[in-house]
Amino acid sequence: MAEPLRIALAGLGTVGAGVVKLLDANRALIERRAGRRIEIVAVTARDRARDRGVDLTRFEWVDDAAALVDRADVDAVVELIGGSDGPALTLARSTLAAGKAFVTANKAMIAHHGVELARTAEGANAALKFEAAVAGGIPVIKGLREGAAANEIGQVYGILNGTCNYILTAMEEAGRDFSDVLAEAQALGYAEADPSFDIDGVDAAHKLSILASLAFGTRIDFDAVAISGIRHIIASDISEARTLGFRVRLVGLAELTPAGLFQRVHACLVPLSHPMAHVRGSLNAVVAEGNFVGRLVFEGRGAGEGPTASAVVADLIDIARGEYGPAFAMPVDSLAAIGAAKADARTGRFYLRFAVADRPGVLAEITAAMRDAGVSIESLIQRGAAADGGVLLVMVTHTVSEAAVNDALGRLEGSQSLLGQPMLMPILDV
Amino acid sequence: MAEPLRIALAGLGTVGAGVVKLLDANRALIERRAGRRIEIVAVTARDRARDRGVDLTRFEWVDDAAALVDRADVDAVVELIGGSDGPALTLARSTLAAGKAFVTANKAMIAHHGVELARTAEGANAALKFEAAVAGGIPVIKGLREGAAANEIGQVYGILNGTCNYILTAMEEAGRDFSDVLAEAQALGYAEADPSFDIDGVDAAHKLSILASLAFGTRIDFDAVAISGIRHIIASDISEARTLGFRVRLVGLAELTPAGLFQRVHACLVPLSHPMAHVRGSLNAVVAEGNFVGRLVFEGRGAGEGPTASAVVADLIDIARGEYGPAFAMPVDSLAAIGAAKADARTGRFYLRFAVADRPGVLAEITAAMRDAGVSIESLIQRGAAADGGVLLVMVTHTVSEAAVNDALGRLEGSQSLLGQPMLMPILDV
Numbered sequence A, B: 001m002a003e004p005l006r007i008a009l010a011g012l013g014t015v016g017a018g019v020v021k022l023l024d025a026n027r028a029l030i031e032r033r034a035g036r037r038i039e040i041v042a043v044t045a046r047d048r049a050r051d052r053g054v055d056l057t058r059f060e061w062v063d064d065a066a067a068l069v070d071r072a073d074v075d076a077v078v079e080l081i082g083g084s085d086g087p088a089l090t091l092a093r094s095t096l097a098a099g100k101a102f103v104t105a106n107k108a109m110i111a112h113h114g115v116e117l118a119r120t121a122e123g124a125n126a127a128l129k130f131e132a133a134v135a136g137g138i139p140v141i142k143g144l145r146e147g148a149a150a151n152e153i154g155q156v157y158g159i160l161n162g163t164c165n166y167i168l169t170a171m172e173e174a175g176r177d178f179s180d181v182l183a184e185a186q187a188l189g190y191a192e193a194d195p196s197f198d199i200d201g202v203d204a205a206h207k208l209s210i211l212a213s214l215a216f217g218t219r220i221d222f223d224a225v226a227i228s229g230i231r232h233i234i235a236s237d238i239s240e241a242r243t244l245g246f247r248v249r250l251v252g253l254a255e256l257t258p259a260g261l262f263q264r265v266h267a268c269l270v271p272l273s274h275p276m277a278h279v280r281g282s283l284n285a286v287v288a289e290g291n292f293v294g295r296l297v298f299e300g301r302g303a304g305e306g307p308t309a310s311a312v313v314a315d316l317i318d319i320a321r322g323e324y325g326p327a328f329a330m331p332v333d334s335l336a337a338i339g340a341a342k343a344d345a346r347t348g349r350f351y352l353r354f355a356v357a358d359r360p361g362v363l364a365e366i367t368a369a370m371r372d373a374g375v376s377i378e379s380l381i382q383r384g385a386a387a388d389g390g391v392l393l394v395m396v397t398h399t400v401s402e403a404a405v406n407d408a409l410g411r412l413e414g415s416q417s418l419l420g421q422p423m424l425m426p427i428l429d430v
Helices: A014-025 A027-034 A066-070 A086-097 A107-124 A140-147 A162-174 A178-188 A202-216 A235-243 A305-321 A362-372 A402-412 B014-025 B027-034 B066-070 B086-097 B107-124 B140-147 B162-174 B178-188 B202-216 B235-243 B305-321 B362-372 B402-412
Strands: A005-010 A038-044 A076-079 A101-104 A153-159 A246-257 A260-271 A283-290 A294-301 A350-357 A377-383 A390-397 A423-426 B005-010 B038-044 B076-079 B101-104 B153-159 B246-257 B260-271 B283-290 B294-301 B350-357 B377-383 B390-397 B423-426
Touching: A005 A014, A005 A086, A005 A305, A014 A027, A014 A038, A014 A305, A027 A038, A027 A305, A038 A066, A038 A305, A066 A086, A076 A086, A076 A305, A086 A101, A086 A107, A101 A107, A101 A305, A107 A202, A140 A153, A140 A202, A140 A283, A140 A294, A140 B140, A140 B305, A153 A202, A162 A178, A162 A235, A162 A246, A162 A283, A202 A246, A202 A260, A235 A246, A235 A350, A235 A377, A235 A390, A260 A423, A294 A305, A305 B140, A350 A362, A350 A402, A362 A377, A362 A390, A362 A402, A402 A423, B005 B014, B005 B086, B005 B305, B014 B027, B014 B038, B014 B305, B027 B038, B027 B305, B038 B305, B066 B086, B076 B086, B076 B305, B086 B101, B086 B107, B101 B107, B101 B305, B107 B202, B140 B153, B140 B202, B140 B283, B140 B294, B153 B202, B162 B178, B162 B235, B162 B246, B162 B283, B202 B246, B202 B260, B235 B246, B235 B350, B235 B377, B235 B390, B235 B423, B260 B423, B294 B305, B350 B362, B350 B402, B362 B377, B362 B390, B362 B402, B402 B423
Parallel strands: A005 A038, A005 A076, A076 A101, B005 B038, B005 B076, B076 B101
Antiparallel strands: A153 A246, A153 A283, A246 A260, A283 A294, A294 B294, A350 A390, A350 A423, A377 A390, B153 B246, B153 B283, B246 B260, B283 B294, B350 B390, B350 B423, B377 B390
16 A cells, blocks of 8 residues: 555644545545545644534644645645635645645635646646636536546536525426515525625626536636626516526536637526426536537535535545646647637627616517517517516517627617516527 | 656547547647647557558557557556456556556556556555546536535435436337337447346446546445346336426435435436436536535536547646546545435435226225335326236325335335336435
8 A cells, every 4th residue: 555645734623624524434445546545734724712523633733824835744725715816826726736645625716726737747747637617516527627638618607506406496386476486595694795706697607617628628718708787687687588488597518619619607598498498406517518428417516514625625636646637638838829719799699678668669669679679579478567667578589699689779778668677598509 | 848648548449539639639629738749659558450531650559458458658557448457457557657648548457456446556656546437528527626625525426327317318209118228329339239238237337436426435246236227118108297397317425424425326306496307419428516515516528439439538638738647536545425315215216107008996005005105106197908908007295204105115016906026216316
């Protein structure tokens, strides 16, 4: 049996405690699979006194995370501090520069600094792994980096935020509105007190930018992700979508197009025939469309103590086995820098919802704007007066460029007929 | 750039031709991802004259597969000949004994000889890879061996045969009987002229035995798989199951129980809330339930030229990168030899369908047999007279041991009330 892989754990929140529990619970099995023991030797966190439900007295407590790197008895550092910059980034840089392995669940840091860190890792011949950063326990980094490696990937997309999917499926089941369900999710601990990071799509965008890099062999370009969230979805959007044969999901989608790299997080209508329509609650799913393999779907738990710890320890097992290579599947200098494709160059079908005043001429005004912008309507539903005296108008367009739809909406801007902003959602016709 | 990985291809059927096409089509991308070129140098097949739709004149033709191994210009052999023994096995043994890498899509050979071959590979420090042997293009060998490696796996199960799933979903959609749909599938090329290997569950059993070994760290024990197929499923089974909230799928399931290793291929009722209920047509899906990660689902195309070639080349990329280790995740001597658990020790709910004579006392006779065997009935549906004058009786039991259900059926054996064999399917309550 080889020498143990000795690790230091920085950050002892839910996931950190989960890693300790997992390494305890599955110790013998991990030793068999990894070919050697994986042993925690030192830990650090902000608050030493807090009870985390695991015995930490076995490990050396270090007050300063930076001190972990220099220890001769540490082969690998596991970073679970969080935050795109600050102590997490400092620790990543120093660990990799020292030629030691670095494992993280930190999607924000990888989205912002992944390319720089991969370059440092390459220079020092060190392992940089971040399976837990995307879709929690689902081995989708590995799935793209290795499993689908033989394929040119046309698109990669998925349900990347469990909080949003929990809210959307709860709205679906109960016919309730967003704010209602959000409050409940917060009370149950499924959503943060400040939920904006999740529900405005930023968390999903971090993950998407990492997936896109792996799928297309491009540099991570988080700043080019077009981001929107789920705040403005109402119960009627979900019920009308259902009537039309769709479910509403927050989808992160990336595609390498002739016009450049397209990356967007947006609520979409997903056909009931698509596997993502059946992904419920806080589950995640990632889909890759390859030119030989066809559609690959990975589904599972995208967050939480157990699933995230599972991904962190899978990375450690790869390192213990010596089965790892460049973080983004190829040397950083081989990653292509591709310009961003504008969202409105895309064509597809779209869902539009208007709340309109209940008076003559409104329908004529809206349909005229559509006609003038060259947008052809495939189906239209008008529902009688709502509580506020307004009328709900839902339409699905034929395949058209997003620019044309935006043009139509522009023509209606400031119209007295509209009560509030229209809702636009692409239909996922893949 | 490192030296190319030079491969020999043995077998040029659909998958072999697919590998040639893939290496041509995605050449540049594979070189970037693998860090070196992957080059075919020699090929062999039974019939040199056959047109395979790819240019083979670039490669040296070798008449005798055995001669590939000794060539100094071959680093890895890809075996796509098929058959559990014969030339495929001879080639595997000699390639690995010579310390060269061996990649195969041959599920029958791995199911029967995988442990022996892994031992040879270990002794010679050679790579043995078989991602394409299970679930075609879905990276499920990798998913279990690496992605879920940190977990104790409770169960691994899936839809492992695309032909059966195609037939079952076609029966579902059209309300047609098995033989009808099979004939159509054969005409369309989705089923073999002799379909028994697929529809009687043997192909799924090969794959299941390989998954079980990876999931549980046990020796492959194909002979211990209890196997049945889908020949006796009628259109009414599928429609009644649907009424009850289920779909019928051929499921291969393995579980490590206190009584031993349970492995079975059997038609099951899958709840509509389970992802496998939405896996349609010739798609495959594999599910692993881990003690930290929870449920992981992998879905995609389980057969065919492109998907299978995708898996073969993914293995070659791992080899080119040097990212591989023991074939079954651990040295062969670490694999546990576990006795087989009997199917009838399991408990669960069951679906039962009887075709019975339409006369007084039949229902009393059947329900008495259930009572005497201690089987409690959760729901019962009786449908009026069928074309043959019989009556269809469908029931779902409460949770009970399978031994008790078999006891009940034993009590009814030879009864004049029964028209033909009853149909028994476990309900997948996971």
